Amino acid sequence: MVQAYILIQTEVGKASTVAEVIGKIPGVTQAEDVTGPYDVIVRAQADTVDELGHMVVAKVQQVDGITRTLTCPVVHL
Numbered sequence: 001m002v003q004a005y006i007l008i009q010t011e012v013g014k015a016s017t018v019a020e021v022i023g024k025i026p027g028v029t030q031a032e033d034v035t036g037p038y039d040v041i042v043r044a045q046a047d048t049v050d051e052l053g054h055m056v057v058a059k060v061q062q063v064d065g066i067t068r069t070l071t072c073p074v075v076h077l
Helices: 015-022 050-062
Strands: 001-012 030-035 039-045 066-073
Touching: 001 015, 001 030, 001 050, 015 030, 015 039, 039 050
Parallel strands: none
Antiparallel strands: 001 039, 001 066, 030 039
16 A cells, blocks of 8 residues: 655635545545645555556646645655
């Protein structure tokens, strides 16, 4: 299982809508609108890195109002 945080910047005023839509995507375990340099932080999981990448590119980045994403895989050192 691969887990990651996805940091999202949105258009002004779109953070809560983006978080709500992304929260319904399969594999997303949490989606919160926040303050700071990013507008939404998402926790997601998938069976493989490829599946995680597909989720981000094919589903998350297609949500209206997103301007940029940064995916941060969780590592256990």
